[in-house]
Amino acid sequence: MSKFTRFGNDLYTGARSFDFVGKRRIWYAVAALFVILAIGLTALRGGFVFGIEFRGGSEFRVQGTTAVEEGTAAATAIAIDAVNTVVAGSNPRVSIVGGDSVRVQTEQLTPAETDEVRAALAEAYSVSVSEVSSSFIGATWGADITRQAILALVVFLALASLVMALYFRTWKMAAAAIVALFHDLIVTTGVYGVLGLEITPAAVIGFLTILGYSLYDTVVVFDKVRENTSEDGVESRRTFAQSVNLAVNQTLVRSINTSVVAVLPTAAILFIGSLLLGAGTLRDIALALFIGTLVGTYSSIFLAAPLYVHLRENEPEVKKQGMRPRVVRTESGAVR
Amino acid sequence: MARSTAERKAIRSLVWLLVIIVALIAANGASVLFNNGQWTPKLALDLEGGTQIILSPQIASGEEVTQEQLDQAVAIIRQRVDASGVSEAEINTQGGQNIVVAIPGEPDAETLERIQSSAKLEFRAVLTADLASNSIIGDEGATDPGAEGADGEGADGEGTDGEATDDPATDPSAEPTPSASPTDASDLAWITAERQELFDTFDCSSLDVVGANVAPVDEPLVTCEQDSSIKYILGPVEVAGERIADARSGLIASATGVTTNEWGVFIEFDGDGTQQFRTVTERLVSLVGVQNQFAIVLDGRVISAPRTISAITDGRPQISGNFTEESAQVLADQLKFGALPIGFEVQSSENISATLGVSQLQSGIIAGIIGIILVALYGFFQYRALGGVVIASLVVAAIVTYLIITYLSNQQGYRLSLAGVAGLVISIGVIADSFIVYFERIRDELRDGRSVDGAVMAGWKRAFRTILISDVINFIAAVVLFVLAVGNVRGFAFTLGITTVVDLIIVIMFTHPMMVLLGRTSFFGGGHPLSGLDPKALGAVYRGRAQFRAPVGVSTVKVASSSREAQRRQTIAERKAAEASGERNNAK
Numbered sequence: 040m041s042k043f044t045r046f047g048n049d050l051y052t053g054a055r056s057f058d059f060v061g062k063r064r065i066w067y068a069v070a071a072l073f074v075i076l077a078i079g080l081t082a083l084r085g086g087f088v089f090g091i092e093f094r095g096g097s098e099f100r101v102q103g104t105t106a107v108e109e110g111t112a113a114a115t116a117i118a119i120d121a122v123n124t125v126v127a128g129s130n131p132r133v134s135i136v137g138g139d140s141v142r143v144q145t146e147q148l149t150p151a152e153t154d155e156v157r158a159a160l161a162e163a164y165s166v167s168v169s170e171v172s173s174s175f176i177g178a179t180w181g182a183d184i185t186r187q188a189i190l191a192l193v194v195f196l197a198l199a200s201l202v203m204a205l206y207f208r209t210w211k212m213a214a215a216a217i218v219a220l221f222h223d224l225i226v227t228t229g230v231y232g233v234l235g236l237e238i239t240p241a242a243v244i245g246f247l248t249i250l251g252y253s254l255y256d257t258v259v260v261f262d263k264v265r266e267n268t269s270e271d272g273v274e275s276r277r278t279f280a281q282s283v284n285l286a287v288n289q290t291l292v293r294s295i296n297t298s299v300v301a302v303l304p305t306a307a308i309l310f311i312g313s314l315l316l317g318a319g320t321l322r323d324i325a326l327a328l329f330i331g332t333l334v335g336t337y338s339s340i341f342l343a344a345p346l347y348v349h350l351r352e353n354e355p356e357v358k359k360q361g362m363r364p365r366v367v368r369t370e371s372g373a374v375r
Numbered sequence: 376m377a378r379s380t381a382e383r384k385a386i387r388s389l390v391w392l393l394v395i396i397v398a399l400i401a402a403n404g405a406s407v408l409f410n411n412g413q414w415t416p417k418l419a420l421d422l423e424g425g426t427q428i429i430l431s432p433q434i435a436s437g438e439e440v441t442q443e444q445l446d447q448a449v450a451i452i453r454q455r456v457d458a459s460g461v462s463e464a465e466i467n468t469q470g471g472q473n474i475v476v477a478i479p480g481e482p483d484a485e486t487l488e489r490i491q492s493s494a495k496l497e498f499r500a501v502l503t504a505d506l507a508s509n510s511i512i513g514d515e516g517a518t519d520p521g522a523e524g525a526d527g528e529g530a531d532g533e534g535t536d537g538e539a540t541d542d543p544a545t546d547p548s549a550e551p552t553p554s555a556s557p558t559d560a561s562d563l564a565w566i567t568a569e570r571q572e573l574f575d576t577f578d579c580s581s582l583d584v585v586g587a588n589v590a591p592v593d594e595p596l597v598t599c600e601q602d603s604s605i606k607y608i609l610g611p612v613e614v615a616g617e618r619i620a621d622a623r624s625g626l627i628a629s630a631t632g633v634t635t636n637e638w639g640v641f642i643e644f645d646g647d648g649t650q651q652f653r654t655v656t657e658r659l660v661s662l663v664g665v666q667n668q669f670a671i672v673l674d675g676r677v678i679s680a681p682r683t684i685s686a687i688t689d690g691r692p693q694i695s696g697n698f699t700e701e702s703a704q705v706l707a708d709q710l711k712f713g714a715l716p717i718g719f720e721v722q723s724s725e726n727i728s729a730t731l732g733v734s735q736l737q738s739g740i741i742a743g744i745i746g747i748i749l750v751a752l753y754g755f756f757q758y759r760a761l762g763g764v765v766i767a768s769l770v771v772a773a774i775v776t777y778l779i780i781t782y783l784s785n786q787q788g789y790r791l792s793l794a795g796v797a798g799l800v801i802s803i804g805v806i807a808d809s810f811i812v813y814f815e816r817i818r819d820e821l822r823d824g825r826s827v828d829g830a831v832m833a834g835w836k837r838a839f840r841t842i843l844i845s846d847v848i849n850f851i852a853a854v855v856l857f858v859l860a861v862g863n864v865r866g867f868a869f870t871l872g873i874t875t876v877v878d879l880i881i882v883i884m885f886t887h888p889m890m891v892l893l894g895r896t897s898f899f900g901g902g903h904p905l906s907g908l909d910p911k912a913l914g915a916v917y918r919g920r921a922q923f924r925a926p927v928g929v930s931t932v933k934v935a936s937s938s939r940e941a942q943r944r945q946t947i948a949e950r951k952a953a954e955a956s957g958e959r960n961n962a963k
Contacts, residue, residue, distance in 0.1 A: 043757070048913055051822055098469065111728050136427055137725035176475070177468030183450040184862040191859035198851050206844050241794050244867045247856070248801065251849040251871065255805070258848070259812060262841045293815040296757060300811060301804035303753060304746030308800055311742040320421070320731065321739060324797040 047292040057291070060284040063345030070222055070342050077229020087232050090146075090239040091132065092180040097148045099156060100172045101141040104164040111135055118143045121163035125155045144176065180240050188243075192250075196220075199254060207265055211350040216257040219335075219343040223253040227331045241320040245327025252301065252328075253335035256294065257343045263290045264344060271360055279357045280348050287344045298336040305329045381832065382895060385888035392771070392884040399778035403785065412785030416777075418479070419463045419792035419866070422736050424729040425479035430491055430719040432472065440472060444716045449474060453861055454712040455489050460788025463866045474719065477727060479790050485701050493674050493718045494709035496616030498652070499596060499609035500659060501668040501680055502566055503574070506605060563666075565595045566608055579603035600677050601696070607677060609670050613655045618648025622710035624703035627695055638703040639695040642710065649690025659683040673706075731793055739796040746800050747773070750807050758814055759907035760898070764889055765810055772806050772881045779873055794863070795870045802874035809846075809882045813838040814907070817890070822913050827901075830908075831894045835887050842882055849875045 049055040059066070081087065106114045115133035118141055122131045132144040141164070148156060153173055161168040196217065203213035227249060231238055264286040271282050305328045312321030351357050406412030417423075432440045445468045456464045456478065465477040476490055566574075579599035592612045599606045620643050627639040644652055659667055660683050670680040671694055679696045698706070747769055755762030776799065783789040816838040820830035853872035857865055893899045899906045945953065 044913065047818075048822065051819065095467065112734075132730050134424065134730050135728040137727075142727070174470040176470075177445070177449070179465045179467045180862065181446065181449055181453075181467070183446070183453065184860070184864065187860045188856070188864050191856045191864070194859060195852050195855040198855065199848050202844070202848060202851065240863045241797070244794050244798070244863065247852075247864070247867060248798065248871070251852050252805070254848050255808070255845040258845050259841055262844075266837075289819070290815075293811065296811045296815070297808040300750055300753060300807045301801075303749040304743070304800050304803045307746040307749060308739070308742040308797055311738050311745070315738055319735065320793045321735065321742070321797055324794060324801075328801060 043292075050288045050291055056284065056288045058284065059287045059340060060280045060345050060348050063349065066341040066345060070338070073226050073229075074222060077226050077233065081229055081232030084232060084235060087228075088235050088237050090237045091144060092240050093178050093238070094147065095176050095178045096144055096146045097153055097156075098174050098176045099143040099145075099160055100136070100174075101143070101160055101164050101166060101170060102139075102172075103170045104139070104141060104166050106164050107135055107139050107141065114141060117163045118160065121159040122156055125152060125159050147175070180243075195250070203254075203258070207261060209351075212261050212265070212347055215343045215346040215350060216254060216261065218346060219257050219338040220250065220253045222338050222342060223249055223331060223335045226334050227327060230330050231327070236326070237323075239320070239323050241323035242327050245324040245331070248324075248328055249331030249335065252332060253338065256297065256335050256339040259293060259297065260287060260290050260339045260344055261347070263287075264347065272356075275360055277360070279352060279360050283344055283348050287340055291340065294336055294340055298332055302329060302332050305332065381828075381891050385891040388884045388888040392880075395880070395884075396775060396778065399775070399782060403778060403781050406782065406785035410785060412781075414781065416780045416784040416789070416791045418736070419790035419795070420465060420477055420479045420727075420729070421731040421792050422729055422733070423479055424727050425477060426482055426724060427727040428476045428478070428482070428487070428490065428724045429469070429722045430474040430476065431722040432474075433718040433720055440717060442471070445471070445474065448715050448717065448719070450861075451712050451715055452476060452490055455708050457861055457865060458708045458712070459486065459489060462788055462790050463792055463863055473722065482724075485705055487721065487724075489705045489708065491719050491721055492709065493715045494616075494706075495674055495714040496619065496710060497592075497612045497672045498614040498655070499612055499670050499672055500655065501665050501670050502563060502595065502608045502610050504605055504607045504665045504668075504680075505574070565610055570595060570597065570608060573597055574606065574608050577606050579606055596672070596675075598672065598675055598677055600680075605677075605680075607670060607680070609672065609677070613669070614644070614648055614651045616710065616714050618644050618651065619710050620645040620648070622707040624698075624700070624707040627693065637695060638698040638700050639693050640698070640703050640707045640710065641693045642691065644690035649688075652690050652692070653686060653688050656683050656686040660686055735793055736796065739793060739800065743796070743800040743803065746803050750803060754807070754810075757907075759905050760903075761814055761907040764886060764893070765807060767889065768810060768881055768886045769803060769807065771885050772803075772877055775880060776802075776873065776877045779877065783869075783873070789869060790866075792863075792866060795866060798867060798870040799874065802870075802878070805849075805874065806878045806881060809842045809878055810886055812841055813882065813886065813890070817908065818913055821908060827894045827899060827908055831890050835890075839883075839887075843879070846875050846879050 046055070101118075104114075106117055114135060118133045119131060122129055122143060122145055126145065126148065129145055134142050136142045141160075143156075143160065145156070157168055157171045157173055161171045200210075200213045200217055203216055204210040207213065224246065228246060230236075231242065236242075264283050267282045267286040267289075268279065271277065271279065275282075277285070305325050308321050309325035309329055312319060312325055403412070403414065407414060432445075434440060449466050449468060452474065453464070453466050456462065456466070456476070462479055464479075465475075467475055469475045478486070482490075574597050577597055577599075580603065592615070594611055596609045597606070598609065622640055622642050624638060624640050626634050627637045628634050655669060659669055668680045668682050670677045672678070679694050681695075694706075747766075750769065751762060751766040753762075754765035758765070780789065780791065780799075784791070813834065817830045817834035820834045821827065825833060850872060853868045853875060856868035857872065860868065897903075899908055903909065
């Protein structure tokens with residue numbers, strides 16, 4: 040039988056076990072470190088870098104050019120090159136309007152840069168500079184979209200906490216799950232902020248997808264925790280912490296499998312998106328989700344479960360658990 | 376061999392799934408044949424291009440549009456466009472002046488109307504009315520009472536709360552009597568000599584100039600019906616359009632409660648509006664003639680001028696007139712989201728190419744296929760032959776998702792953007808996760824010593840709860856985001872909702888029945904090493920034939936001595952089984 044299956048068996052029976060709950064101070068410290076780094080470094084960098092859709096930018100309109108007849112792709116490539124001679128590394132959005140004029144949208148440029156880009160476009164398309172008009176455009180993802188999205192997030196968090204509290208029959212599990220969720224969101228957006236990656240609407244959609252995934256992972260772990268601890272009572276031989284630890288170990292294989300499977304299609308998009316196409320929608324969503332999935336798995340195992348134990352270990356019933364004279368058993372708590 | 380209940384239920388589920396798939400194909404076929412649909416989902420702006428409409432504001436010369444007004448207008452237009460379907464339009468300001476609206480496809484007249492019209496609604500009392508054709512100087516509006524040309528204004532439907540309407544009659548006796556300043560909104564003193572003259576010479580076609588007819592809120596207005604058949608002098612505004620809390624379109628019910636075939640708009644006022652409206656109707660009830668009517672004015676024209684039979688106290692009037700289903704819906708959406716702060720006119724409407732293009736779509740699809748292959752490979756690696764179940768379920772999930780998206784695209788105007796494609800590819804991973812949760816549960820049950828049959832059923836019961844709660848949470852996220860958010864987030868929410876529902880359908884109606892049926896076969900049911908369900912490989916407690924796994928945590932010396940003891944005390948059955956397996960081992 041494969042090593043991984045044997046590993047899984049040992050975890051299930053308790054022959055092998057990692058002490059997730061016992062060493063929780065280490066995990067808390069690591070998680071706190073990540074969160075502080077994420078927020079701190081982003082603040083040091085001056086905040087997030089938002090894309091054109093959020094900040095608005097400049098728009099150029101080239102009229103009277105015949106380049107369009109050679110095909111849309113060729114015509115748009117001309118514009119991208121022209122803009123890049125002035126502002127290196129920019130990623131303008133180019134489209135053909137009205138069948139024969141070219142519309143180029145870039146991030147906000149200084150007046151000097153605007154003139155240079157106009158000249159470059161006029162030259163690239165072989166028209167006079169007067170045929171190239173420029174104006175500034177407002178954001179397509181405006182403040183109203185952001186406001187409504189934040190409102191929706193708050194409502195969702197409230198509803199999700201309620202549903203989880205009802206399902207698990209304890210609000211403390213819901214609280215631990217929400218804390219893990221915040222950790223995931225902060226660290227993932229922190230990666231974008233620290234690395235200075237542009238936040239586009241696609242990236243925001245990736246962040247929103249993480250919401251669902253992080254809670255999914257935590258629910259899988261907590262389900263097993265609930266199963267183990269529901270059989271516990273004052274007279275059981277395992278302490279509460281040991282029950283939870285065993286549950287986490289038993290679901291370790293499941294967590295690893297679900298994460299790998301969730302990451303595989305994301306990695307496929309990331310690979311194809313960034314290698315073949317460069318920056319763009321595919322890369323933005325996939326990167327956000329890739330990081331979010333990995334962080335989400337980490338937080339369900341190392342953060343959510345120990346936090347839950349922490350919340351409950353001071354209850355009188357829980358304290359009394361496992362205080363009976365003990366039978367010789369393994370450290371993990373399995374008595375099989 | 377007779378099929379057990381579990382098998383029959385499993386087969387029934389699979390049959391139902393087939394029925395659902397066939398029904399979806401039929402529904403799509405019907406859309407293609409009758410509704411101008413297509414077999415592939417419609418693509419959004421970034422993949423297919425569409426139309427770019429530039430709106431420029433209508434302001435008096437010398438005045439300037441403020442940024443706030445523009446932002447507010449953008450927000451209102453976005454809400455109106457979202458209400459017509461999930462099309463992910465791009466709306467932004469340009470040059471601090473114009474508003475640019477880019478929508479996929481070609482907009483029809485209704486959509487342009489929806490985007491651009493101000494939708495300023497006012498309720499004013501009627502002071503006097505006349506046939507529009509009587510616009511000769513000196514004629515005081517004396518008409519032939521028999522010539523009820525007012526019939527042509529479109530039937531004012533029978534309203535609720537006793538607002539039964541007839542064709543308003545022109546009342547030649549409503550001559551202005553000079554008096555001091557007007558005491559209330561219906562006082563005929565509002566009609567000064569100037570206004571009377573303006574009214575007499577008023578030509579309804581002058582209203583066709585866009586944005587022409589605006590009167591201050593506290594002064595009377597001279598205007599006409601929408602079809603220019605009757606002209607009015609209306610009093611100052613009594614209830615403003617901002618007092619509308621909600622509006623929806625629907626079929627009008629006659630006074631007897633029978634639903635007629637006419638479309639109308641049902642309005643709900645907020646608290647203040649209800650109060651004001653009650654005051655108005657209470658006052659108008661006691662007046663006679665034309666003054667008994669109040670006019671509903673939209674963008675400077677009267678769309679309806681019903682009579683007040685009784686006071687309306689619940690603040691829920693309804694507007695009827697020459698509405699079609701679409702125009703009623705458009706008006707309801709416009710009223711619901713509010714009037715634009717300034718008027719706009721369409722400066723240009725041009726075709727715009729895709730910002731991302733088809734190559735990105737192809738890359739997305741390739742990534743999806745690679746994703747499915749990778750997931751399937753991992754499934755084989757981890758779960759051996761069960762990987763086949765994973766592939767089969769993913770393929771069925773892909774088919775169902777494609778059919779649902781195409782159907783919604785034809786019916787609801789849902790359009791697939793590149794972000795949507797990425798979301799669908801990612802959902803492959805999420806759907807496969809449900810399978811893993813299920814398989815791991817089955818393995819846990821096997822480890823506890825159940826047979827494969829029992830493990831499948833018991834594992835399903837426990838796994839289903841986990842899968843259900845996760846999908847419920849994802850679905851709540853989708854619904855909340857869809858209802859509350861606007862713009863791109865709505866498109867994402869829609870995709871998330873669809874994939875969550877498909878996940879549930881596939882797990883319940885395909886994967887579990889397949890596992891039940893496979894568990895009956897000897898390959899899986901017997902725990903063949905390649906099946907992924909081998910109890911021995913999983914370290915099951917009970918290995919069949921009275922063999923047990925060595926307990927954990929007990930020292931090997933103790934194990935050796937206690938097993939010697941167990942052998943001495945074997946029952947007859949165990950001894951025979953041990954001999955049988957010994958023979959087999961010797962025969963190998």
